[in-house]
Amino acid sequence: MSDITIKITDREGIEHTVLAPTDMAMNLMEVVRSYELAPEGTIGVCGGMAMCASCQCYVLSDTELPEMGDDEEAMLSEAFNVKDNSRLGCQIQMTPDMEGLVVALAPES
Numbered sequence: 001m002s003d004i005t006i007k008i009t010d011r012e013g014i015e016h017t018v019l020a021p022t023d024m025a026m027n028l029m030e031v032v033r034s035y036e037l038a039p040e041g042t043i044g045v046c047g048g049m050a051m052c053a054s055c056q057c058y059v060l061s062d063t064e065l066p067e068m069g070d071d072e073e074a075m076l077s078e079a080f081n082v083k084d085n086s087r088l089g090c091q092i093q094m095t096p097d098m099e100g101l102v103v104a105l106a107p108e109s
Contacts, residue, residue, distance in 0.1 A: 004096060008057075009104035010037045020094045028089035028103065029055035042108055048090035053079035053109070055089035061102035065092060080109035 003019040008031070010016065020031045029044045032055070046052035050071040056079055059065065065087065068076075072091045076082050086106065092098070 002096065004094065004099040004101075006031070006094075006098060006101040006103070007061075008032060008035075008037055009060075011105050011107060020098070022094050022096050022098075024094075026094045028057065028092040028094065028101075030090075031094060032089060032105065038105060043105070044090060046090075050075050050088055050091055053088060056081070056086055056106035057089050057103040058083055058106060059085045059087055059101070059103055061100060063098060063101045081106050 002022045004022055006018060006020050008016050008018060016035065016037055018031065018035050020026065027048060029048055032038055032043055043055050045054040053075050056076070068087070069091065072088050075088060076086055
């Protein structure tokens with residue numbers, strides 16, 4: 001098993017340092033759900049299909065992320081509270097390259 005350490009600030013402003021597995025094909029949204037860092041039913045509403053923006057987060061580290069896909073870009077263009085560093089958690093796969101990732105969950109829209 002290969003875990004990485006990432007930091008997630010929840011919607012209450014509390015920072016959590018968590019271990020995320022890289023061998024289970026999980027994305028950031030699923031990590032947030034597994035650690036219960038957002039109330040049930042408030043994150044990943046669409047099941048990780050880049051169709052709702054409930055998992056929007058702000059990337060605070062210099063971690064190099066994969067390029068944004070068309071679906072993610074389209075969803076963020078319609079979402080609330082979008083910033084230059086906004087990404088959808090469901091589109092960020094947990095890979096060894098994500099070691100040290102620091103994000104903050106966007107407010108509920």
